Amino acid sequence: MSTREAVLDELKRITDPVSGQDIVAAGLVRALNVDDGTVRFVIEIDPARAEAMEPVRAEAEARVQALPGVSRVSAMLTAHSAKSPPDLKPRPKAAPQGPQAVPGVARIIAVASGKGGVGKSTIAANLACALAAEGRRVGLLDADVYGPSQPRMLGVSGRPASPDGKTILPLRNHGVTMMSLGLMTNDDQAVVWRGPMLMGALQQMMMQVQWGALDVLIVDLPPGTGDVQLTLTQKFVVDGAIIVSTPQDVALLDARKGIDMFRQMKTPILGMIENMSTHICSNCGHEEHLFGHGGVAAEADKLGVPLLAEIPLHLDIRTTSDGGAPIVVAKPDSPQAQAFREVARGLIADGTV
Numbered sequence: 001m002s003t004r005e006a007v008l009d010e011l012k013r014i015t016d017p018v019s020g021q022d023i024v025a026a027g028l029v030r031a032l033n034v035d036d037g038t039v040r041f042v043i044e045i046d047p048a049r050a051e052a053m054e055p056v057r058a059e060a061e062a063r064v065q066a067l068p069g070v071s072r073v074s075a076m077l078t079a080h081s082a083k084s085p086p087d088l089k090p091r092p093k094a095a096p097q098g099p100q101a102v103p104g105v106a107r108i109i110a111v112a113s114g115k116g117g118v119g120k121s122t123i124a125a126n127l128a129c130a131l132a133a134e135g136r137r138v139g140l141l142d143a144d145v146y147g148p149s150q151p152r153m154l155g156v157s158g159r160p161a162s163p164d165g166k167t168i169l170p171l172r173n174h175g176v177t178m179m180s181l182g183l184m185t186n187d188d189q190a191v192v193w194r195g196p197m198l199m200g201a202l203q204q205m206m207m208q209v210q211w212g213a214l215d216v217l218i219v220d221l222p223p224g225t226g227d228v229q230l231t232l233t234q235k236f237v238v239d240g241a242i243i244v245s246t247p248q249d250v251a252l253l254d255a256r257k258g259i260d261m262f263r264q265m266k267t268p269i270l271g272m273i274e275n276m277s278t279h280i281c282s283n284c285g286h287e288e289h290l291f292g293h294g295g296v297a298a299e300a301d302k303l304g305v306p307l308l309a310e311i312p313l314h315l316d317i318r319t320t321s322d323g324g325a326p327i328v329v330a331k332p333d334s335p336q337a338q339a340f341r342e343v344a345r346g347l348i349a350d351g352t353v
Contacts, residue, residue, distance in 0.1 A: 002067040004034045005196030007041075010063045014056060018049070023056065030078075036166065037071035039064050042078045053077055068197065099237045102206055105139065107216040107353055109270065110232060110241040112262070114254025116147075116223040119275040120244040122321050123311070124220040125153040126337075127242075129328040130344035131216060132175030136353055139170070139177040139217040141205055143228050145198055148182030150220060155324025159183060160209075168209045174329045179209045195227040202231050216353045224254075225261040233265035240270035240352060242308065247274055247295035255296075259303060270352060271306035272296050273343070276313040309343045312336060 008024055016026040023029055023043065032041040043060065045053045054077070061075040102108065111124040121144060128140040142150035151157060156171045160183055163169065170179040181201060193201070211217065219238075222228055232238060241262045245255040259269055274296035280287050290313060300307040311317070312335075320330040328337045347353045 002034065002037075002039070002069045003196050003200035004032060006067060006194065006200065007032065007034055007039055007064055009194060009196060010067060011041075011060055013063065014060055017052065017056070023060065037069055038074075039070055039072070040074040042076045044078050050077060068193075099233075099235060101237050102211065102217065104211055105214045105217045107239045108219060108236060109216055109347075109352070110219045110221055110229075110238055110262075110267070111244065112221045112229065112241050112258050113223050113244045113251075114225075114256070114258040115251055118223075118244050118246045118251055119311070120223065121149045121153065121220050122317060122326070123242075123244050123273055123275060123340075124218055125150060125321065126317075126326045126328045126340040127343060128176045128178075128218050129174050129326050130337075130340040131218075131347070131353060133328060133332070133341065134344050134348055136215040136344075136348070137177075137213060138175065139179075139211050139214045141209075141217060141219045142178070142180030142182060143202055143205070143219050143232065144222040145181045145193070145201060145228065146222060148180045148185075150178055150180045151182045152324065153321045153326060154178055156180075156183070166208060168205075170209050170211065174325065177211060177214065179205055181205070198227050199231040202228055203235060206232075206236060225257055229261060230265070233262065233267050238267050240268040242270050243272045243305075244275055245272060245296050245299075246276045247289070247292040249292070249295065251291075252295050252299050255299065256303075259305070269303075269305045270347070271308040272300045273308050274310045277310035279313040282315065308346065309339050311339055 011029055012022040012024045014023050016023050016028060019026045028043050028045065030042050030044050043057055057075050057077050061073050064070060065073045111120055113120040128138050132138045140150060142148045154173045154176060156173050156178055160171060161169045170177050219232060243255055243258055245251045262269055276291050278287055278293060279290050297307045314336050316331060316334060317327050317336055320327040327334060328340050331337055
């Protein structure tokens with residue numbers, strides 16, 4: 001999943017012993033090509049420095065070979081002619097492409113939050129299952145690369161197959177076609193990636209996964225307003241975003257930033273969901289608003305976006321998600337499941353899905 005940007009970032013760690021700059025800034029790296037796990041490039045040097053630069057070439061080759069997704073590296077030294085000095089002028093960049101559609105996918109909906117811990121992934125999993133229960137063909141992309149939780153929530157395990165080494169076959173459960181970086185790593189393995197690697201991984205999961213024909217692809221985003229969010233909205237046609245927040249003021253502060261980011265990227269806000277809205281004691285029936293109440297409704301009204309649902313803080317929502325069957329699947333007749341079904345019906349009724 002390494003990209004050209006990731007390779008360049010790694011090569012920038014290597015110092016040119018003559019100029020003292022990194023070898024990229026010194027203009028030594030030429031003809032860089034990254035194609036399906038194979039990386040090729042040359043290091044252009046003065047012929048008199050060939051022997052001294054061999055350790056630099058070897059280090060560059062070893063560093064790139066260690067990047068995730070790199071299967072083969074070819075790094076060569078080349079000397080420019082005195083009659084033909086190297087072209088140090090920056091090469092013109094290709095014209096930027098606009099957002100593209102994902103083949104076979106009719107709609108893309110992002111589920112986002114300004115901060116972590118508000119239950120965004122739980123909302124995304126239940127919404128996907130609710131839309132599937134309403135008869136829609138649904139895909140779910142777990143783009144929360146640092147904390148992928150959808151494999152656990154949807155009860156999916158095992159590594160996705162790749163019949164040709166290029167396309168990836170997603171997994172499926174509860175009527176939802178799902179792909180997650182969590183399926184490609186061990187449960188206790190951290191994903192330690194920089195921005196370019198994250199962006200490359202997202203683009204691969206969008207375009208190289210064999211999604212098939214979908215009415216809607218739900219993208220479970222990481223919290224915040226970082227590289228993954230920007231890549232999704234810049235590179236792909238996103239039909240709308242749903243913002244998840246708890247009622248407390250701290251969560252709403254961050255939710256506003258998330259909404260502002262989507263608006264800057266010209267992505268429509270489909271609405272807000274207040275999660276952990278209220279808690280009803282299972283013993284006595286007493287209702288408590290542990291995180292406050294009505295904050296998301298007031299914020300939605302202030303921002304001029306719909307309030308899609310108020311989801312209660314309920315033990316069954318947590319236990320069913322941990323058990324691999326969201327409450328929409330495990331307890332479809334419960335009030336909690338019906339809250340998600342109402343959101344799904346609303347999105348269908350207004351033509352969003």
